[in-house]
Amino acid sequence: MVDERIDILKDILLELHRGASPESVQERFEEHFTGVSAMEISLMEHELMSADTGVTFEDVMKLCNVHANLFKGAVQNVEVADADQEGHPVYVFKQENLALRAALLRIRRLLENLAKPESASFKEDISKGLRHQFSLLGQFEKHYTRKEKLFFPIMERYGHDAPPKVMWGVDDEIRQLFKEAQAALDELPSGSIQDLSDKFETFAHEFEEMIFKEESILLMILLETFSQDDWLAVAAESDAYGYAIVAPTAEWVPKRQSFLESETERQTKTQVIETDQGQLTITFTPKATSSEMVTSSDPLPMGHGYLSPEQANLILNHLPLEITFVNKDDLFQYYNDSVPAQEMIFKRTPSQIGRHVDLCHPPKVLDKVKHIFQLLKSGEKDKVVMWFKSKSLGKFVHVTYAAVRDEQGDFQGVLEYVQDIQGFFELDGDTKRDL
Incomplete structure (x- = not known):
């Protein structure tokens, strides 16, 4: 059944790639899917890009928003309790998106005020506020880099190689759109306010589409796939890349049951053996494991010494x-x-x-x-x-x-x-x- 659903999804996306309108395939999509898992989307993209369809990841990138719109409202959520805890990478990721959305809204309001004739006497203050909000919004680079450097490697180890490749390409396009909007801002006060507004909205549209893809598709794949140890590794390495606008306010410490023996438990073992003459109790100390026997202090021949x-x-x-x-x-x-x-x-x-x-x-x-x-x-x-x-x-x-x-x-x-x-x-x- 899963294979059949993936084949149908793949056929629908192939129709889009061959020029069909989103409206023409939407009805067929809704006919077959009341809900689609993010895992199926990942498998479908992998099949689409690796099969003999002639579709490259660049092709998938071009229709990335069309694909995402097709899945809106149909992607099934994955509930993982830990993901709502402060400090969990998913919680942090979503909090960043909230802060970035807020920066987008503030920039829109400032641009609207900047364009009003009655705001002429306040243009310098408004421009100063715009530059501050742009500097905050520009921190999305840390958000994207953490996603690309920490989420993507683990996804690839589980076989989800298509979504990272496509998403990284779109991320770079969004980075370029932000640079163009930033360049238009740098031209103020002599530059065109309309040009700045147009470039910002082009960026903002793609940026908001990426937020949807992150939260409705990417995170769903991760929550279905990653183990608790994977999330702990992401949390431990996240500080190296930094955070966008907001940083974790608490360390995520999951409840874990240790199945490893303590040193005291390992040193002394007692075993009871049943014999014809009664019970025989043996106490012994197990040998150290091979990893414990390895030493890093023994010199080895290297070069000239x-x-x-x-x-x-x-x-x-x-x-x-x-x-x-x-x-x-x-x-x-x-x-x-x-x-x-x-x-x-x-x-x-x-x-x-x-x-x-x-x-x-x-x-x-x-x-x-x-x-x-x-x-x-x-x-x-x-x-x-x-x-x-x-x-x-x-x-x-x-x-x-x-x-x-x-x-x-x-x-x-x-x-x-x-x-x-x-x-x-x-x-x-x-x-x-x-x-």
Whole structure:
């Protein structure tokens, strides 16, 4: 029955992609569906993009709002008690959306007042208020980044690879629309108020559509799929990316039953054995598990000397570089802890480990990433180097992608190392020695 429903959904969306009007397929949709689960939508999108239909994720992106409108009022809610608790990632996500909606409404009111002739004497104050509200609304970037860096990797591990790819692409389009509205705002007072209003409304429409997709489709998929441990991981890593306008007011601590033995319980075991002569009681201490027997203090041959795993880890973490290693199978395998996640130039969190490198980047830069990896894999280049001035950080950043090859010259992966080089531009004099 589930497969049949997915096939019907897929056929309906294929009709849309072939040019049918939303009105013409709405009746057929309502005929077959009194409710549709977000899980079915995810499976349908996966089938649509992976089957031999000729439909790409770019095609799905273009009709994303049409799809969402089709499902409005039909998507079944998923009730999870923890999701209503303060500090739970879903609760925080929804609170952010409320605050962002409020910023949208305040901007609309300010734009209406700015356009009134009688407000001429207050235009400077109104413009100041607009800039403040735009700065608040611009924090949606943190909301989107947390979604893309924390929600999407876990979704992909459960096989939901289509919705993240499509949503990330739409997120980037919304980011661009906001930049255009922000640029129009920056042109005030000489710029056109009507132009600003038009660009803001174009952004606001897409932004509000994304809120619907997040709360009615994305979160429903997550609530059906994620375990409590998944949500705990999201909560633990969220601070690294920050929050939009509102931050958690409490830590979410779920009620959990521990099934692990305490150290005292593990050290002493008593077992009663029934024999022909009566009961025999045996007391013993179990052997340590293999993980407890592993030590990180034993030195191992490395390069021209010896290092313990603990020492090697400390050295990597003390390098003034952000290091990331993607293995030969294109899986994100390692990053170092040179600085806290909040201070990283390219933020990394544990949930990204094991993710395919293609899924770690927004669709708009994916072709560039693939090109770099192809150059390194093929041997055409051993390194690809780039640098740029980060406006948000106010510093120059130097990035190197290096092919990692073994002694036989076989490709084993790509090492990325990122460095803040702003200090190099500020060197004064030919020599300096700290003695």
